[in-house]
Amino acid sequence: MKNYKKKYEDISSRMEKLGTKIPETMEGFGALHKASVANGALPSKTKELIALGIAITVQCEGCITYHVHDALKGGATSEEIMETIGVAICMGGGPALVYGCEAMEVLDQFNTVEN
Numbered sequence: 521m522k523n524y525k526k527k528y529e530d531i532s533s534r535m536e537k538l539g540t541k542i543p544e545t546m547e548g549f550g551a552l553h554k555a556s557v558a559n560g561a562l563p564s565k566t567k568e569l570i571a572l573g574i575a576i577t578v579q580c581e582g583c584i585t586y587h588v589h590d591a592l593k594g595g596a597t598s599e600e601i602m603e604t605i606g607v608a609i610c611m612g613g614g615p616a617l618v619y620g621c622e623a624m625e626v627l628d629q630f631n632t633v634e635n
Contacts, residue, residue, distance in 0.1 A: 524585050524626040531582050557590070565594040569604045576605060576619045577612035584619060588626040601627050 539546035557567045568591035575583035591601055605620040612619075 524629045527585050528589050565596050568594050573604050573608040576608035576623055577616050579619050584623045585626050
């Protein structure tokens with residue numbers, strides 16, 4: 521069984537290290553991310569759910585971990601995350617089903633850690 525809380529912490533640590541090696545790129549990406557998920561016509565929570573759906577369909581385990589975490593932090597419910605997984609499966613087929621299962625496991629682990 522994978523430890524997604526540790527995975528989240530590891531990715532965060534590696535991104536910090538990468539920021540010391542390519543600071544302009546990481547600062548630019550950080551600004552892009554911040555602007556992209558900021559509240560606007562769509563609330564931040566909704567934007568994180570969209571990002572999660574995309575992460576599932578492009579099969580990025582690290583992205584799934586990050587966006588489940590950030591969606592929960594932004595106020596998304598487990599039910600909203602599960603529905604997002606369902607939409608991603610609809611759009612991405614069998615491979616998204618496999619990564620949707622990963623997203624469900626991430627959700628279960630973060631809910632266990634947070635509660």
